[in-house]
Amino acid sequence: MRSIFICSALLIISCSTKEKPTTxxxxxxxxxxxxxxxxxxxxxxxxxxxxxxxxxxxxxxxxxxxxxxxxxxxxxxxxxxxxxxxxxxxxxxxxxxxxxxLDSLNVTGSKDSELLLAYETFRKESLNRLVYAVRKEISTLKKEQASEQKITELRALEIENYNKHLAELTVFIEEKMGTSIAIYPTSIRWNGENLASYKNIVANFKAAHPNIEITSKLEKRVELLQKTAVGSYVSSIEMPLKEGTIITLNSVKKTYTLVDFWASWCPPCRTESAMLNTLYNTYHSKGFEIYGISLDSKKQRWLDALEKDNRVWPNVSTVEGFKSAVAIEYGITALPTNFIINEEGKIIASNIHGEHLKAFIEDLF
The missing domain is CATH 2.60.40.1120 (Carboxypeptidase-like, regulatory domain)
Known part of the structure; x- marks a missing residue:
C-alpha cells in the first residue's frame, strides 16, 4: 500500500507541475x-x-x-x-x-526590449539636438548664401557635436542599461574615444553572461577598437586607386600620414577637403602624406568628388561602402573618421578635425 501511495503522489506532482516557460x-x-x-x-x-x-x-x-x-x-x-x-x-x-x-506600438514583457527602445528614443533626441539642429542651420545659411567660412565652422561643429552625441549614448548605457543584452545593438556606434567605458561595460556584461554568444561579440568589438586606439599600430591596407592599381598604405606613408576615411555623400568630409588641400600643399614636401579611403558605394560619385575637391593625394576605394573589408577591420561606423600615424605606423592621434587637426599637424612640423 505504501509503494502505491508514493507512486500516486509522484503522478499528482508530475501532472500539476507547470509547463516550462518559453520565449x-x-x-x-x-x-x-x-x-x-x-x-x-x-x-x-x-x-x-x-x-x-x-x-x-x-x-x-x-x-x-x-x-x-x-x-x-x-x-x-x-x-x-x-x-x-x-x-x-x-x-x-x-x-x-x-x-x-505601426507608429504607436507599446512593448511589454521584456525589460531588455524596453531598454533598447528607450535607448533608441534617447538616441534620436540627442542626434536631433546636437547634430541635426546644426545641419538645419547650415541649410538655412546656404539658402541665404552665407559665407563659406561660416558654413565650414558649422561643419566642424557638426563633427564635434556628433562626438558629444556618442558620449551621451555611452553615459546612457552606463547609467540605464546595466548588463542587459540590449547593450549589444548599441555597440554598432562604439568608437575609440570612449574605449575605457566600453571595456568596463563589457567586463560587467561578461560577469553577468559568461557563456553566451553576445558576450563574445561584444569582446570582439572592444578588441577591434583597441587595435585602432592611440598607441596601437595600424595593419597593412591594400586597396585600388581609381585606375584599379593596388596601392598600399606602407608604400606611401611618410614621417606623418593622415589615414582619412570619407565619402562623397558626407558633407563634413567634403567641407574638410579645402583644409586638407592646404595642409597637403604646405607639409607634403616636409614629410606629410594623406591616404584617403572612400566608403562610397557608387564609383562615379567618388570620382566626381575627387575631381571637384581636388583630392590629389593617394585615394583608394573598393566602392563597397561600409561593407568594405577595411571599414569592418577598422571598425568604421561613421564619417569622417581619421587616424594620424608616424612612419612606424603607430597611431598618434585619431578623429581630430577642423582647426584642431590643422593645429595638430602644424605642431608636428
Missing part, C-alpha cells in the same frame, strides 16, 4: 489584419547580417504570435516590408506588442 513574441495591432510580419534574428550587428526565421501571419483581428524562440538574442520584426522594430529578448520572456497603428 515568445505575440501582439495585437489594429489595422494590420491579414498581413504578414517577417521575424529575423540578428547574427551580427556590425555587419548588419540577419537571418529570416519565420513569417508571422496576422489574423483578421490583428493578432500574431511566434513561440519557442532562441534566447538571449536580438530580433527584428518587419511589418509589411515597411516598418522594422528591433527587440532584445532574454530567455523566458514573453514579449507582447500592442498598438492602434
Amino acid at each position: 515568445s513574441i505575440s501582439g495585437t495591432i489594429n489595422g494590420l489584419a491579414q498581413s504578414f510580419i517577417l521575424l529575423s534574428k540578428v547574427d551580427n550587428v556590425q555587419e548588419k547580417k540577419t537571418t529570416v526565421i519565420d513569417t508571422l501571419q496576422v489574423q483578421e483581428n490583428g493578432t500574431f504570435q511566434s513561440k519557442n524562440l532562441q534566447a538571449p538574442a536580438i530580433y527584428t520584426l518587419t511589418f509589411n516590408n515597411k516598418k522594422t522594430m528591433q527587440l532584445a529578448i532574454d530567455k523566458n520572456q514573453a514579449v507582447v506588442i500592442e498598438g492602434s497603428h
